[in-house]
Amino acid sequence: MRAWVAEQDWLTLERLPTYAPELNPVELLWSSLKKRELANLADDHLADVADATEKGIHRLNHNPQLPWSALAHTGLTVQPPHPPNLRKDQ
Template sequence: MNKRAWIVFLDESGISLLPQVRRTYAPRGRTPLLRHRLNWKRASMAAALGYHAAEPDRGPRLCFHLKPGSYDTIALIEVLEQLKVFYRGEQVVLIRDGLSAHWSRAMQAWATEQDWLTLERLPAYAPELNPVELLWSSLKKRELANLAGDHLADVADATEQGIHRINHNRQLPWSFLTHTGLTIHPPTPPN
């Protein structure tokens, strides 16, 4: 692994107009009602949370993408093209899960042409090792909790507000990494 690279965790999640029902602080015996239109419109979001391997003071950096529908290989390649611009062509070690679009032939062919990118896979059935899962949890427990939007744009706006909240709190992305049990240590200089 390149010791001067960004270590970037990638994950995708979905949002919809159906509210994320969460506990509230309503007075006892006064159950709040969530009124919403039964609508199955969905969007997908992808986040890449990066930490610099040699210089932790440079990170963390969060790249976010939101689109209607779901991700396929072509859409994920577009996300990775944006990631290249986001990291200005610096070396990136991308760690992702076993989603089939991550491992398709088209994705593998595209990735072999990228000199800035090294791909790594998380162990199967180990979402607890991906700090982006904690980012999704934070969004869904705060900005998206009990949100009964009329339009998908309402949910997208709330999601983007949450991304801004996380981006403006320098400790929160580090806490996501700490919660996974993984650490980023800069290399010790030779004597």
Template sequence: MGAWLCFEDEAGQTLRSPKGRTWGAKGGGRVSIAALVAVKPGQRPRLIYRTRTYRGRKGEPKGFGSADYAALFDGAHQHLGAPVVVAVDNLNTQVSARMRQLIAARPWLRVYQLPPYALEFNPVEAVWAHMKKSLANLTTRTLDQLADLVKNRLKRMQYRPALISGFSPRPGWTPTRRNLRH
């Protein structure tokens, strides 16, 4: 099929420091992030992400919706220039009827679900751990500063393919119908 295998996950970061103590401001907003780690034999791994800032306004979505995930997959397809096979967790947005419609409209896209609580299979979990560790004890006063800092940390990772390779599933793991669900 010549496709890229992509692992997707989402995370959020608030103005509260993820570790340690900080004099940073407390706030009700957050930066939501959705990311893909894309791997293909013979190619360097890729990290592709999108962010959304939630400011706590009435009617404002807190996180990513089906259309946002479809846009992420569209961007990955365009960037990678090949079909995309995506392994997702069991987030309700990703298994919704609307998401199934969006996936069906893209012949170059296949989406499979990882088993529940299979963090060791998803390299994006390691991306989040690395990013949050790099944000520990840093002070940001506004959500815009936090969003810029999150993007900065993710961009740094994008330019370190060896680091992204280290986040890949444990050695010897290969995707099968047994550990992925369609």
């Protein structure tokens, strides 16, 4: 793997701590879901929890800037450095 990575001029590897949720944008999205759709949810049926989770995922999917803001919160970047131009009808 190291040899292959060394041949890729476009790829930069960063060493990260073993456990660093503050550097994982998905943790922020999961936190948002837990604070809204799953907050105080106590139900007898797993299907109800799954429905609430799906509702939260739909909410996250309908805000295309949210993943980018979660990434910005970590201080990490990807190329291109800005979100792609989004059509207004999305």
